[in-house]
Amino acid sequence: MAISSxxxxxxxxxxxMLAGTLNSVAGGGSFFTVPMLIFTSMPPVQANTTSTVALWxxxxxxxxKGVAGYVTLKQTGFCS
Numbered sequence: 315m316a317i318s319s320x321x322x323x324x325x326x327x328x329x330x331m332l333a334g335t336l337n338s339v340a341g342g343g344s345f346f347t348v349p350m351l352i353f354t355s356m357p358p359v360q361a362n363t364t365s366t367v368a369l370w371x372x373x374x375x376x377x378x379k380g381v382a383g384y385v386t387l388k389q390t391g392f393c394s
Contacts, residue, residue, distance in 0.1 A: 322354045333369065343369050 329350045337343030344365045351361035 318355075326350060326354065330368070333365075337369050 329346050333343030333346040335343075336346070344362075347365040347368065348358075348361050351364060352358055356364070
């Protein structure tokens with residue numbers, strides 16, 4: 315499904331930047347992306363799938379760094 319107007323594309327771009335930032339810091343980026351995709355006339359199931367696939371790489375990268383951070387803390391004795 316093609317996004318019809320340049321205004322919608324620009325709005326989606328900025329919402330995607332906000333969601334990606336929020337998702338990498340605290341999670342919950344889908345709270346912004348899914349409603350915005352539905353607003354642009356995308357069916358809800360397709361919007362949810364698109365949002366999940368788009369935000370998934372950030373979650374994978376963060377989880378890898380989180381485990382590495384935990385191992386580092388455990389090695390230094392700050393975490394039991």
